[in-house]
Structures are given as structure tokens and as C-alpha cells.
Amino acid sequence: xxxxxxxTFAVLVLMALFTTFxxxxxxMAVYKPARRGAPYKNRTVKRKDLDTELRLLACFHSSRNIPxxxxxxxxxxxxxxxxxxxxxxxxxxxxxxxxxxxxxxxxARKNGLPFWNKKxxxxxxxxxxFEAYQQLSSVTIRPMTAISALNTIYEDICxxxxxxxxxxxxxxxxxxxxxxxxxxxxGHSLQEVNQRVLRHSxxxxxxxIDRCFGGTTQVSASDVSYKIIVPFFGGSxxxxxxxxxxxxxxxxxIMLTVLKFVPASGKTLLTLEGHDTNVIRVENDKNxxxxxxSEIFFSEFVQHAAKKLQDSVTHEERVVESKADVVAxxxxxxxxxxxxxxxxxxxxxLLISTDTPELGPVGSFLASSxxxxxxxxLVIQHYNPNVNLHPxxxxxENEDTDDGTDTPVLVDKY
Numbered sequence: 001x002x003x004x005x006x007x008t009f010a011v012l013v014l015m016a017l018f019t020t021f022x023x024x025x026x027x028m029a030v031y032k033p034a035r036r037g038a039p040y041k042n043r044t045v046k047r048k049d050l051d052t053e054l055r056l057l058a059c060f061h062s063s064r065n066i067p068x069x070x071x072x073x074x075x076x077x078x079x080x081x082x083x084x085x086x087x088x089x090x091x092x093x094x095x096x097x098x099x100x101x102x103x104x105x106x107x108a109r110k111n112g113l114p115f116w117n118k119k120x121x122x123x124x125x126x127x128x129x130f131e132a133y134q135q136l137s138s139v140t141i142r143p144m145t146a147i148s149a150l151n152t153i154y155e156d157i158c159x160x161x162x163x164x165x166x167x168x169x170x171x172x173x174x175x176x177x178x179x180x181x182x183x184x185x186x187g188h189s190l191q192e193v194n195q196r197v198l199r200h201s202x203x204x205x206x207x208x209i210d211r212c213f214g215g216t217t218q219v220s221a222s223d224v225s226y227k228i229i230v231p232f233f234g235g236s237x238x239x240x241x242x243x244x245x246x247x248x249x250x251x252x253x254i255m256l257t258v259l260k261f262v263p264a265s266g267k268t269l270l271t272l273e274g275h276d277t278n279v280i281r282v283e284n285d286k287n288x289x290x291x292x293x294s295e296i297f298f299s300e301f302v303q304h305a306a307k308k309l310q311d312s313v314t315h316e317e318r319v320v321e322s323k324a325d326v327v328a329x330x331x332x333x334x335x336x337x338x339x340x341x342x343x344x345x346x347x348x349x350l351l352i353s354t355d356t357p358e359l360g361p362v363g364s365f366l367a368s369s370x371x372x373x374x375x376x377x378l379v380i381q382h383y384n385p386n387v388n389l390h391p392x393x394x395x396x397e398n399e400d401t402d403d404g405t406d407t408p409v410l411v412d413k414y
């Protein structure tokens with residue numbers, strides 16, 4: 001007795017095949033399990049114990065980013081007597097042919113330097129630049145490579161930062177400077193990478209707008225002579241920027257100037273903007289003690305500078321009544337080498353509209369053609385655990401931790 005005829009059997013087989021092939025992509029699209037990792041403490045530059053090791057994940061897209069990134073790392077090392085600085089230099093490469101995402105740490109050779117192949121291609125030259133700097137400084141450099149589609153490479157950046165217990169991720173801006181001094185976009189996809197890292201990062205984040213900081217070649221410590229400005233309005237991002245500047249000021253070739261902006265009596269610099277996506281929305285910190293914390297931290301900075309950094313740090317207060325006063329004060333410092341700006345400082349946007357809302361109210365102005373074509377800018381976002389509601393790494397107390405050694409890591413998303 002025939003239970004199924006040929007037509008019914010064929011339909012059932014096709015349904016089974018369809019169900020099999022469609023289930024996996026649907027599950028992958030709907031459910032993205034977080035990778036597991038152990039929690040760690042130092043997720044910001046601002047910390048109580050200033051002698052602990054500072055770990056940075058410095059990302060770059062091409063050899064164009066290398067000189068500025070190395071110069072920034074040199075400024076970040078502080079003094080040789082301080083806790084070590086460890087930098088994980090991650091080359092971000094767009095996935096072209098292979099169907100998997102790879103995160104690969106270059107193994108150490110017997111003399112402690114990373115591998116490179118005999119073809120000496122562009123990737124190897126970038127590794128050589130970092131290892132040469134490592135030999136001339138007291139900084140530990142660990143080259144890495146992340147290969148992924150641009151719409152998912154932020155996951156590799158954030159999970160690598162967590163795995164390496166980084167305190168800050170350094171990202172290149174999605175625009176580069178042209179010969180005439182203007183900034184040219186390298187693509188909206190790179191801008192989205194930065195925006196997604198800001199949303200999902202397990203630590204603080206810095207976006208670097210490069211205007212040839214330190215020149216076109218990396219320099220030795222004896223050649224460093226930079227003037228760095230920190231505009232301080234208050235809030236957690238500005239405090240993180242100031243903490244970074246304090247570390248830089250310990251370098252013998254750095255002169256740090258801190259401008260504290262104070263609103264005139266009866267005035268406020270904080271406003272709420274409309275719903276235009278190109279307009280930055282600035283709100284008060286949900287922590288009611290934010291203003292008091294900023295004042296306490298700034299007072300501690302003044303005391304620290306007076307005791308240990310009196311030869312390399314100056315600070316002053318600027319009383320301002322309007323955005324025009326703020327703009328004029330910033331432009332008076334436009335001949336400096338580098339600005340460290342908090343991303344979401346509690347101040348009204350200095351531009352009517354912008355195509356770079358990820359830089360915040362101050363950073364967008366400093367990155368615009370209205371400001372300068374010589375001063376580089378590092379826009380800093382302080383790590384806030386209350387903002388990242390969907391972390392890419394699920395933290396477990398008993399999870400094995402990465403000790404920072406150069407062990408190859410393979411991350412397969414597919």
C-alpha cells in the first residue's frame with residue numbers, strides 16, 4: 001500500500017530542504033550571541049592609581065595613519081618611571097574575498113619582534129614602522145590585523161579591546177586632509193564604523209582628526225615639542241580628556257594648556273536642540289553630581305599640576321556669555337598642535353548643523369573648516385557602562401582572561 005505518491009513526497013522533500021537552509025540565516029540575523037570574557041577594571045585613562053599600566057588599542061586603515069598614530073602614542077607614554085604603556089596596533093582591513101572574519105596577532109620572533117614576510121608589502125611596512133618605534137622607546141607594541149566586512153568590523157574592534165583590557169580605543173577619523181588643508185571623506189561606511197564603536201565600546205574611545213600631527217614622519221622622543229590644548233566645560237568626557245592631557249604633560253616635550261570655560265552670571269551654555277539628525281543634541285549628565293564631580297576633578301588637576309607639572313602645564317578660566325565667545329577663545333589657540341576635546345561637553349553646538357554628529361558639539365567645530373587647517377583634534381568619549389545596553393562581550397567572573405601575550409586569535413562569524 002503506497003502511503004505517499006511521488007508528488008507529495010517531492011513537496012515534503014522540498015519543504016525539508018527549504019526549512020534547513022532558511023533556519024540558519026534567520027537565527028544568525030535575529031540572535032547574535034555575545035562572546036564571553038572576564039570583567040576588568042581600568043576601562044578609562046582617568047583612574048585612581050596613576051601608576052598602573054595604560055593599554056591602548058590604536059586602529060589604522062592605511063600607512064597614511066601611521067606617523068600621526070605613532071606620534072600620538074609617543075605623547076601618551078608619560079615618563080619612563082611611570083607604569084608601562086602597552087599599545088595594540090590594529091590594522092583594519094575590509095573583507096574582500098574570504099568569507100570569514102579574522103583577528104590575527106603577529107607572533108613574536110625570538111628577538112621579541114613580530115613576523116613579516118619576505119615580500120615586504122604595504123602591510124609589512126606598517127608593522128616595521130611600529131617595531132622600529134618600539135626599539136627606540138619604552139613602549140610595548142603588539143601589531144594586530146582585523147579583516148572583516150565594514151558593517152561588522154566594529155565587533156572585532158570592541159571585542160579585541162575587551163580581550164586586551166584596553167583603557168581606550170583610538171580610531172582614525174573618516175576624513176583625511178587634502179593638500180589645500182580641507183578634509184575629504186573616505187566614505188560613509190568608515191564613519192559608521194566609528195559611530196558603532198562609540199555605541200558598543202567596552203572602554204573609552206578617541207577619534208583622531210589628523211592634520212599632520214607631528215609631521216609626515218614619526219619622531220623620536222628627543223624631537224617631540226608639541227603644544228596641546230584641553231578645552232574644559234565639565235562632564236565625564238571632558239574629565240577623561242583632561243586626564244589624558246595630564247598624562248601627556250609628563251612627557252618632557254609637551255606643553256599643556258587647559259582652558260576652563262565658565263558661563264557668565266545668569267548664563268548657561270547648555271541647550272537642547274531640535275530633531276534634525278545633523279544637529280547635535282546635548283543634555284545634562286543624568287548623574288546629578290556631575291557638575292560637582294567636574295569641579296572636584298578640576299581642583300585635583302590644579303593641585304597636581306602645581307606640585308609635579310608646573311613647568312609643563314598652564315591653566316586659565318575664560319568667562320563667556322555666548323557661543324561667539326567660546327569660538328573666539330578656541331580660535332585664539334588654533335596654532336597649537338593638538339586639541340583634546342570631550343565628545344559630549346555640556347555646551348550648545350558651536351555649528352548650526354554638521355555631518356559629523358559623532359564628534360559632539362565642540363569636536364564638530366574643531367574638525368570643521370571654520371576652525372583651523374593645522375591643529376589636529378582627538379575627540380574623547382568616557383566609558384559609561386550605563387549606555388552600552390547591548391554589550392558584545394558577556395562578562396563572567398570565572399572566565400579565562402587574556403594575559404596580553406601574542407597568541408593568535410581566530411574569530412569566525414559565519
